Amino acid sequence: MVTSSSQNTPSPANFPAAAQILLIFGCLCKFGGVDLCFIELRLIYNIAPQDNRYSEIVRCNNPTSRSTYNSTPSKLFMAYVSTTWPMSPINISERVGTPPHYQVLITTEHIIPDYVFVCVKFPVRSEYYYLYAASSSPGILVFFDLSNPKEIVMPCIVCTSTTLIPIGHISSQSDLANLWDTSNTQNLHGGTMLTSVWNKKPGAVCGISLGRFKETDSSVVCMLNLLSGRYNFTYVSTVGYYIDFNRLIGNMDIRRILNEKFVEHLTSTKSIIYEMKLAEIDFVIVTQFPRAENSIWGVFTPFESSIWWSILVSCVGISIVLQFQGKGLPNNFSGLRSVHDFLLVQSLLFGQAIADEVIKKVKNRKIGLPVLAIWFFVCYILMENLYQGSIYSDLTVIYPPNVPKTFQGLVASNMTIFTTSVAFRSYRDSNRKATSFLKMFIIPEVLMKNFSQRYNKFVNKMNSKMEYIHGANKDVSMVKNMSKFLQIRSNTTSKWVSTRGTFAIMDVLQDLELYILSLRTVGTRLVIQNNADASIRCSILYAGGRNCIAPKIQAFLRHLAETGILGRFKLLEQANRKMHFIKQFGTEIYSKFVAKLNSNFKEVKVFHESWNGNEVEESxxxxxxxxxxxxxxxxxxxxxxxxxxxxxxxxxx
CATH class of the missing domain: 1.20.5 (Single alpha-helices involved in coiled-coils or other helix-helix interfaces)
Incomplete structure (x- = not known):
């Protein structure tokens, strides 16, 4: 079954007359450095497997091309692939009556050639190349008949029509490629492309401005609409639809998480990756606005307790020194004199102009200098500068609350974590089940890696703090309850969770931006974002089957990205999503948001921006x-x- 390359080109006279087609074809077409595959459908011909001399002509005319010959024995129903590389068997079927297209599919799936030549008996029937459009082979498919050496057939693999092409019209490899593009890749004749996207209006044209970008539009839907319009195919969701396999041209996996299961899927289906991007998972802290100190304690408590205790100890120590080192005073202890000295030192620390009186009373120079140093440090630096500055800050500046900025600090704190990002599981019916993106996909995938026991404990603790709220990225009821300090019902535990205190929201960045914007627009809660470097990132893939249309799709998507069209769609999608989300809060808040959106002015955010008159007076x-x-x-x-x-x-x- 193994064929070998001959160093000398055989003479045409040594072959039967029916084999002249490939001798002529091999002389006309020089396939430089491409992979060639020859398939003899054994259900059509009853030729011995060793009678593959017609393929030897092309092999000799193209010594740099890897060529393969495939034939199915009549009894074993096994396909043996013979190449210039080691021979490898391919199991086709163990039952009698294998469909004729199966040999083509299984051979091209394992070899992935650039050109596939199939020897059949004209006319070519559609079952010969059934499902070839959706197969993993990008090769150009050509049918020939040994009894008709003047014509070949290049089928339309989607519209299931064939055209006899005179061999004299094919003079080069580029002629074959151009003919294939014209018949198949440039126009897919309304073939079916399977996707995981649910589109309500397939084929609709997306606008390029915010006013024309509809609520149901998205960057993915707009991309697929442009793609389907360019190559004339129809994409159908894999959920809840009947699939016509006769017109199937492939599939596209949109926004799939790069996990081990999907990696196995990519490997087994020999898929091609169109785009990969990183999805950021961040969190924000939602708390109450800090208020100014509205009592007299703001004057007397600008320092921490440790500073006050150090000041008190210094005062007591200096007072004791004055008891035994004072000039003109007896070296004994006196309670009344101690109280007098303590009040004198306190007056000095509070900036009173009696410092010289205290210094003059120290008779020992060795003791007076350290006491003087302490006085200068405490009085002039600490009291006059820090104390007065802290009092001024307490009366004019409102400090934000101390909240965690990293995931480690968030998990260590006693905060409830809300999450709303949704993901759908794939089912073969119209009822798609929505579930938490973080709790059901990201966290289990991280735990499967089993990095370390300590890290797994950290992830499990974070998961136990998370409460999933379904539909919050479309309905504003959750944000309204947070703004009004009301309870929220968790979909995970079905319990009501309080939002009166401080809590966190952890989601993908696109959903998190909605809550940050809406909470700040309403203005009743303080929203503090985490450090940008503390984000969790996961890979999101756009992939598809590796077939004849895959290179065209990949080039078209690259063109959309390079020209900025895809980026424009993503920008419009996010802006449109924000506008429709804020619109649910009412006309007043929506008008305020639109005014900010249409202005280039970046407003300085202050804590008392949304306070009423009574709160301003209390401040x-x-x-x-x-x-x-x-x-x-x-x-x-x-x-x-x-x-x-x-x-x-x-x-x-």
């Missing part, structure tokens, strides 16, 4: 307390001054 409550305290002190000092003046006059009189 300066500490200032009123300080003014009241100062007024009381001034009044008290005025009373003391008046009392001293009265007493002085009484004494003089």
């Amino acid at each position: 300066v409550g500490a200032l009123w307390h300080v003014l009241a305290l100062c007024s009381v002190m001034v009044a008290f000092a005025s009373v003391i001054l008046i009392w001293e003046l009265i007493c002085k006059r009484i004494c003089k009189s």
